[in-house]
Amino acid sequence: MTVTTSGGLPDGVHDVAIIGAGVVGTAIARELARRRLRVALLDASGDVGEGTSKANTAILHTGFDATPGTLEARLVREGYGLLTAYAAEAGIPVERTGALLVAWDEEQRAALPTLADKAGRNGRPDTRLLDATELRRREPHLGPGALGALEIPGESVICPWTTTLAYATEALRHGAGLHLDCRVTDVRTTDEGHELATGRGPLRTRYLVNAAGLYADDIDRLLGHADFTVTPRRGQLIVFDKPARALLRHILLPVPTALGKGVLVAPTVHGNVLLGPTAEDLDDKRATGTTAEGLAFLRSHGARILPDLLAEEVTAVYAGLRAATGLDDYRIRSHPEQRYLTVGGIRSTGLTASLAIAAHVAGLLTEAGLEPGAPDTGPRPERMPGSGEASARPYQRAESIAADPAYGQVVCHCERVTLGEIRDALAGPLPPVSAAGLRRRTRATAGRCQGTFCGPTVRALLEAGARPERPGAAAGTAAGTAAGTAAGTVGATVPEATIPDAVPHAAPDAEPVARTVDVLVVGAGPAGLTAAASLAAWGAGAVEVVERESVVGGVRRRAPWSGLAAVAAGLPPGGRASVRRRAEAAARAGARVRTGVTVTGWAGPLTVDLTGPGGLERITARAVVLATGARERPRAARLVPGGRPPGVFTAGQVERAVRGYGQPIGRRAVVVGAERAGYRAALTLRQAGVVIVAMVTDAPRPPAGAALDRAVRGWLGFPLLTDATVTGLTGRDRLESIGLRRGDGATAILGCDAVVFAGDWIPEHELARSAGIALDPGTLGPAVDAAFRTSIPGVFAAGAVVRPTASAATAVRDGRATATAVLRHLNRSRRQPEPPPLRLSR
Structure with a gap:
């Protein structure tokens, strides 16, 4: 088992060298290594699956629409069964959702019977035609105008990244060598076979397999062949957040065209929804950036297919390149006289066909004179860590945590x-x-x-x-430590940047520990801590605060709290000390404040499930206060096109990186957003030694106000560009620049190696939404009345989850008002006097 990323390559002659460590290349390496051959797998990038394999639609195809009689049709059909079985053995996430090929006009509907016949000739006789009524029953959120569909029951979704990793891992277990950052620049034929010239020196091999994906035609030409030309076909995709998963039950496919399978909407094994891809033939084999036009095209199709989808939050936008050849079949060719084999023109079905392609390649190599042994039937494939949502994840397993x-x-x-x-x-x-x-x-x-x-x-x-190396002291602020100690609770904090070894434990308990409290507060920001302190002081009974982070304080806990920085943070001077005092006050009053504990869902109207290092819990309360806060929309949620280079941050991420870890951000940064968070980020960046190129806002004047703008920019001296939007990001290994467009149409490019997206707050409403709590259509937080009551009796909400742009001072007031309402709720059977004021020194 050898993985190298630098230095010279192994001496001696390999039996087979494979160029390209994508899903097909790793599958071939696995197949050949299991036959006791000396195998070298080379890739120009720094990881397996870095090319086409990492950016596809993640569908396990049945091959229903392949051209009958082609090599692709056969290998997809065989590969579907092989990969389905292998995934079950190796723990690769797969969900059999089935697909609906949806017709949106009469021409498409008329084509469905022909497609059903084609599916039968490809070994899929189980398809079924659905009329518009049945289609609507199956997919009630489908857009208007759908006339019918062809159901393909066997279509599934799979994790392409885990598949590639599983193949590579098994190849390594059987002795293959994996050599990364190893670009092949030339191939010289020798008496032994081939000598590959690479950026890391020569490598000798008897047989050579070209699985270089987008560059397969380039490698082919090094061997004197010009059988095909690869045209990079870009596919842009949009990934929507997990709540969107409730909108569909199947993969929704369009009627295919000559350019590809068209724009689809599909669930993912990770619980998201994917929209795409586009199909754009390009000249540049490295053009993996998204475009404004491409994203708009996808959204227009999404609006027709699944209109409610566009109201959901976006978690990622990206693009991949497929190897289009203009031919209707794979380009797998053996050249026995050269001991050389080309595996080219592998389209989006290559993931499904990968194991069958590998077996086919092994057969062709045998015909060319290679003498492989029988496949090793020894140990089963090493199981991959499960990241799919269809099975229990580690945080849900009491035995694993114990x-x-x-x-x-x-x-x-x-x-x-x-x-x-x-x-x-x-x-x-x-x-x-x-x-x-x-x-x-x-x-x-x-x-x-x-x-x-x-x-x-x-x-x-x-x-x-x-x-x-383990830090000498436990992580967490003094507030978190004081709160945990005062409450008699060990805060569930693990030192940040520390990975513990496995800790032996007594017999594991498979069931969550069930407890009851009077009030459960979810979130230890200003609103949650104030509510807990007030309720505990007023005698509300057992009050418990759970915070998923290792420290209390909410999103502003790492802000610089003095002088102008405090103003930019929206807090009075001494705000960090104020947070600490609120946590200490809650603990002194009798509230239990716990950090490092995550609420994972609801088990009833007032019952939540939690996970933490101490195990699984189920807490039932008489009242629940949601104080889960808000987050900034990152670049993807703002649909900013371009590449995905390192150097892209949110303001909150910068605060944590600089103040929590002392991590460098870059040398020259642009701040996008002139809300208070933007000015806070500017202060942090300057204190970290970063030059601020400019602050950019699409508003005509800074939303944070003229006074704050004059104070901060007067001190730091950077320009403010108003009425400007970011049109794209450029850079590969690192961000190089951002593009801007002003309201008058003028454009500009700002050179920078960091961009910080600040503000544009959205409530952390996922827990509220999963309970079925009604959301406010304006803020997207839980809809509450004047007493901060939500649509579910006994569940309250306060702070930034209700008012995402409000200051910490407003959150404190809301927390106290919520405590008053909760206390009245707890005592509604008798008249409750007005609670006494809780005095907290600042």
């Missing part, structure tokens, strides 16, 4: 990724070398906040590696 509390410490709250999962990925046989690689392996930073909350922690863990 054996190792790291599986209860949620780091990425949007995707519920735990410290244990990140540790396992970093310590695995093929560890990630970048944040993007870790994201593909674990989903960390892939959720709705795009790393605003967890990004700096994930970055610190990645930089520390699989076994970082």
Whole structure:
């Protein structure tokens, strides 16, 4: 088992070298390594699956619409069965949702019987025609005008990243060598076979397999062949947040065209909804940026297919390139006289066909003179960590948490990724070398906040590696520690940037520990802490606060609290001390304040499930206060087109990175957004030594107000560009510039290596929404009355989750008002006097 990323390549002659470590290349490496051959797998990038394989529609195709009689039709049909079985063995997430091929006009409807006949000739006789009534019953959120559909029951969704990783891992287990950052620049034929010239030196091999994807034609030409030309076909995609998953039950396919399968809407195994792709033939094989036109095109199709989808939050926009050849079949060709084999023109069905392609390649190599052994039928494939939503995740498994509390410490709250999962990925046989690689392996930073909350922690863990040095003291602010100690509770905090070893534990308990309290407050920001302190002081009974982060204070807890910085943060001077005093006051009054505990869902109207290093819990309360706060919309949610280079942040992410970890942000930054958060970010950036190129806002004047603008810009001296929008981001290994368009149509490019998106707040409403609580159509937070009561009796909401743009001072007032309403709710059977004032020193 060898993975190299630098230095010279192994000496000696390999039996087979494979160029390209995408899903097809890794599948071939797995197949050949299992036959006891000396195999080398080379890729120009720094990870497996970095090309086409990482940006497809993640569908496990039945091959119902392949051209009958083609090699593609056969390999997709065979590969579907092979990959379905392999996924079950290896733990690759798969969901069999079925697909509906939807007709939107008479011409399309007339084509459905022909497509059903074609499916039968491809071995899929189980398709069925649906009329408009049955279609509407199956998909009630479908847009108007759908005339009918063809049902394809076997279509499924799969995780393409886990599939590629599983193949590569098994190849390594069987002795293959994986050589990354190893671009092949030339091939010289020798008596032994081939000598590959690479950026890391030569590599010798008897047989050569070209699985280079977009560059397969370039490699082919090095061997003297010009059988095909690859045209990069860009497919842009939009991923919507998990609440959108309730809008559809099947993969919704259009009637296919010559350019591809068209724009589809599909669920993902991770609980999201995907819209796309476009089909744009380009000249540049590296043009993986999105465009404003492409995103608008997708949204127009989404509006027709599933209108309610566009009201959902976007978690990612990205683009991938497919290897189009203009031919109607794969270009798999053997050249026995050269001991060379081309695997080219593999389209979007390549994921499904990958194992069958690998077996076909092994057969062709045997015909060319290679003498492989029989496939190793030894140990079963190593099971991949489960990241799909259809099965229990580590944070939901009491046994796993009992054996190792790291599986209860949620780091990425949007995707519920735990410290244990990140540790396992970093310590695995093929560890990630970048944040993007870790994201593909674990989903960390892939959720709705795009790393605003967890990004700096994930970055610190990645930089520390699989076994970082442990800090000498526990993480968390003094407020979090004081609150936990005063309440007699060990705050469930794990030192940030620390990956613990597995901790032995007594016999695991498979059931959540059930408890009851009088009031449960979810969120330890200003509103939640004030409500808890007031209720505990007024004798409301057992009051408990649970906070998912390792420290209390809400999104502003790492803000610079003095002078102009306090003004920019929307807090009075000494705000950090104020937060600490509120936590201490709540604990002194008898409230239990716990950090590092995540509410994962509802088990009843006033019952929630929680996870933490201590295990699973189920708490029933007489009243629940949601004080879950708000988050900034990241770049993806704002539909800003362009590439996805490192150097893109939110203001909250900058605060955590700089003040929590001392992480560098860049040298020159643009701040997008002139709300208070933007000015706070500017102060933090300057204190970190970053030059602020400009602040950009689409408003005609700074929303934070003229006084704050004059104070901060007068001190820091950067320009403010009003009535301007960001039109795109450029850069590959690092952000290089952003494009702007002014209201008068003028455009500009600002050179920078960091961009910070600030403000544009949205409530953290997912917990409220999952309970069925009505949302305010304006703020998108829980709709509340004057007493902060939601649509569910006994559930209240306060703070930024209700008023996402309000200041911390407003949140404090709301917290106290909510406490008054909760106390009246608890005592509604008898007359309750006005609660006494709670005095908190500042």
